[in-house]
Amino acid sequence: MILLTYLLLSGLTTGSLYALIALGIVVVNKSTGVINFAHGELFMFSGLLAWTLHVQLGVSYLPSLAIAVVLGFALGVATNLIAFRPIKNADVVSLVLATIGLAFVVRGAARVIWGGKGDYLSFPPITSPDPISFGEIMVIPQQIAVLAGAIVIMLVFAAFFRLTRAGKMMQAAADNAKASKLVGIRVDRIYMLSFGTGAAIAAAAAVLMAPLTLLYPDMGFSFFIKGFAAAVLGGLTSLPGAVLGGFCIGVIEALAGGYINSSFMEVSAFIVIMFVLVVRPTGLLGLKGMRRI
Amino acid sequence: MAVKQGVQLAVISLLASVAIAQTSAAQVPGVTADTIRIGSFGALTGPGYLYGKLPMNGIEAVFDEVNAAGGVNGRKLQLVREDDRCDPAAAIGAVKKLISEDNVFALIGGGCSNATFAARDALDEAKIPLVVMASVHDGITTPVSPTIFSAALTSTIESEAQLLYAISQKAKRIAVISMRDAWGRARYTPLMEAFKKRGITPVADEEMAPDANDATAQVLRLKAANADAVLIVLYPKPAAIFMRDAQKLGYKPLAIGQTGIADPAAFEEQVGSPGATALFRTISMVRYTPEDPAMDKWRKAIETKFSGDRLSVFNLFGIGSAQVMVEALKRAGRDLTREKLVAALNHLTNFPTDVYGAGITCTETDHRCNKAPVWIAKEPGKPVRVLEVTKVE
Numbered sequence: 018m019i020l021l022t023y024l025l026l027s028g029l030t031t032g033s034l035y036a037l038i039a040l041g042i043v044v045v046n047k048s049t050g051v052i053n054f055a056h057g058e059l060f061m062f063s064g065l066l067a068w069t070l071h072v073q074l075g076v077s078y079l080p081s082l083a084i085a086v087v088l089g090f091a092l093g094v095a096t097n098l099i100a101f102r103p104i105k106n107a108d109v110v111s112l113v114l115a116t117i118g119l120a121f122v123v124r125g126a127a128r129v130i131w132g133g134k135g136d137y138l139s140f141p142p143i144t145s146p147d148p149i150s151f152g153e154i155m156v157i158p159q160q161i162a163v164l165a166g167a168i169v170i171m172l173v174f175a176a177f178f179r180l181t182r183a184g185k186m187m188q189a190a191a192d193n194a195k196a197s198k199l200v201g202i203r204v205d206r207i208y209m210l211s212f213g214t215g216a217a218i219a220a221a222a223a224v225l226m227a228p229l230t231l232l233y234p235d236m237g238f239s240f241f242i243k244g245f246a247a248a249v250l251g252g253l254t255s256l257p258g259a260v261l262g263g264f265c266i267g268v269i270e271a272l273a274g275g276y277i278n279s280s281f282m283e284v285s286a287f288i289v290i291m292f293v294l295v296v297r298p299t300g301l302l303g304l305k306g307m308r309r310i
Numbered sequence: 311m312a313v314k315q316g317v318q319l320a321v322i323s324l325l326a327s328v329a330i331a332q333t334s335a336a337q338v339p340g341v342t343a344d345t346i347r348i349g350s351f352g353a354l355t356g357p358g359y360l361y362g363k364l365p366m367n368g369i370e371a372v373f374d375e376v377n378a379a380g381g382v383n384g385r386k387l388q389l390v391r392e393d394d395r396c397d398p399a400a401a402i403g404a405v406k407k408l409i410s411e412d413n414v415f416a417l418i419g420g421g422c423s424n425a426t427f428a429a430r431d432a433l434d435e436a437k438i439p440l441v442v443m444a445s446v447h448d449g450i451t452t453p454v455s456p457t458i459f460s461a462a463l464t465s466t467i468e469s470e471a472q473l474l475y476a477i478s479q480k481a482k483r484i485a486v487i488s489m490r491d492a493w494g495r496a497r498y499t500p501l502m503e504a505f506k507k508r509g510i511t512p513v514a515d516e517e518m519a520p521d522a523n524d525a526t527a528q529v530l531r532l533k534a535a536n537a538d539a540v541l542i543v544l545y546p547k548p549a550a551i552f553m554r555d556a557q558k559l560g561y562k563p564l565a566i567g568q569t570g571i572a573d574p575a576a577f578e579e580q581v582g583s584p585g586a587t588a589l590f591r592t593i594s595m596v597r598y599t600p601e602d603p604a605m606d607k608w609r610k611a612i613e614t615k616f617s618g619d620r621l622s623v624f625n626l627f628g629i630g631s632a633q634v635m636v637e638a639l640k641r642a643g644r645d646l647t648r649e650k651l652v653a654a655l656n657h658l659t660n661f662p663t664d665v666y667g668a669g670i671t672c673t674e675t676d677h678r679c680n681k682a683p684v685w686i687a688k689e690p691g692k693p694v695r696v697l698e699v700t701k702v703e
Contacts, residue, residue, distance in 0.1 A: 128356060142583075
């Protein structure tokens with residue numbers, strides 16, 4: 018039972034980060050029909066910006082998080098302006114290739130700025146590094162902080178989507194871009210808002226994750242793959258699905274590593290995804306007959 | 311008349327011999343009457359600069375010292391640097407440029423393993439002598455390349471040393487946690503062979519991905535196996551995650567690393583959990599820390615020549631490999647050829663340098679010339695200290 022508790026806690030913490038990354042991918046895909054392959058690099062770049070603010074410039078954690086989210090939003094807007102808007106009428110392959118190209122540019126820029134400062138950059142813990150005990154279970158407070166932070170961000174995002182005018186317009190444009198145009202919604206702005214919001218969520222995930230791991234310019238792609246897998250598992254157009262997919266992948270990895278073999282950790286989630294997609298091609302919560310706008 | 315003719319003959323003979331000597335030197339690439347040009351390749355830019363630029367600075371410090379004392383057999387040493395960015399394709403290009411455009415006589419180089427390994431064919435084809443300064447990939451020296459010698463440790467030697475160290479520390483239940491990518495396999499496979507050779511079975515054999523962000527499952531499995539020593543074949547990032555999670559779960563084995571985690575002070579900072587690295591030991595290629603008084607001479611040399619730099623362990627890699635090259639050049643004599651340099655390198659026996667754990671010995675059948683991994687550790691709040699040297703046979 019103790020083993021299961023440890024593994025579940027570990028899986029949920031990691032899964033919450035996958036869920037946030039997946040959420041950003043789905044937000045962009047849902048409104049534009051494009052997978053932003055630079056999403057992992059935006060995640061990485063925002064994390065390193067927060068490192069610069071917090072570690073090098075001495076800005077405290079929460080303001081660093083807030084500034085990184087704002088800068089992440091700006092990066093997302095820039096992604097839209099550079100890699101999407103000028104070619105928005107091109108075929109999907111061209112749009113995807115543009116984001117891949119941008120990913121390499123962002124990674125290269127990060128290497129120039131943060132490379133050569135040591136192999137990996139460490140972000141100091143925001144809570145006491147000493148574990149605390151709940152009965153027989155030892156927990157790092159940082160893990161709880163990450164899990165709680167991720168849940169708060171998801172709730173804020175859900176409220177934004179459901180309660181704000183901008184969020185409702187994003188939903189409308191995602192549902193039917195042409196009809197949205199007819200009722201006066203400026204779809205180009207909605208696309209920009211989607212890229213910005215997706216990247217802002219990625220930035221929040223990066224800053225939450227930073228104290229639990231180490232930062233380096235090449236870290237983006239591996240996180241993107243996990244987030245993308247979570248998005249696919251949940252259904253590429255479903256926001257709750259992205260969250261569910263992220264948690265599922267985190268927990269499956271942890272349980273496979275603990276109960277089967279640590280060699281299975283990396284592949285287990287993908288085996289489950291293949292199975293789910295065979296049985297339910299739209300993902301766990303994906304809509305049937307996915308529509309590309 | 312006869313005297314005059316004799317003087318003329320002597321002058322002509324002298325001029326002819328000088329001309330012949332100069333012609334002979336000119337025919338040897340990179341060698342003139344008063345200089346020897348040595349090339350170096352490694353990362354000068356990007357995160358891999360630690361294994362490229364910094365050792366090269368060490369080489370240059372040695373060359374300055376040698377040149378100030380009159381050079382090698384009357385010739386001053388010149389260093390030509392090329393950036394390979396730790397990239398295999400760039401390493402091949404750098405080596406070819408050094409050989410065909412810069413016309414160097416020999417090389418001291420190789421920072422990143424995969425890049426140096428990729429350049430091996432080009433090096434073999436050119437038959438140019440190379441003393442490896444930092445790359446540990448076995449494939450660089452095994453099977454033996456006639457002209458490539460390693461002053462760095464190799465992954466097989468490190469893997470063997472990890473097991474020997476665990477045994478020497480009276481560990482009874484030894485486990486392994488490793489990455490299984492190309493880097494990890496180059497160490498994991500010889501490590502398993504070392505276990506087999508000694509009739510030992512690891513009590514647990516766990517895997518971690520290079521980008522892992524959690525090691526709870528691995529730690530729980532190792533703890534369940536009751537392993538009292540864990541041989542770590544991981545990059546610093548997953549190793550830091552592993553040590554942090556081990557601390558979290560109250561698991562405190564003897565943790566035995568390798569040169570992939572070469573800086574215990576930086577590693578302690580990366581783990582970021584007080585006391586988590588108290589039982590962490592790792593391998594260094596050199597027997598001194600940069601702060602050791604024995605390194606005062608080199609500290610002064612590096613910090614004077616490269617203003618703003620502080621002596622680092624990576625400078626010492628260059629110093630050691632340059633001393634090996636200089637000794638071989640001396641032994642090769644004034645009438646220098648690449649064949650004579652290779653012969654001299656092949657006969658280095660227990661040659662003492664200022665930095666390595668033991669003397670350097672190369673033979674015609676084994677060009678892994680450094681077989682003395684040095685164990686280092688850092689206790690919380692204290693500087694890095696050298697523990698002991700393991701001599702691998």
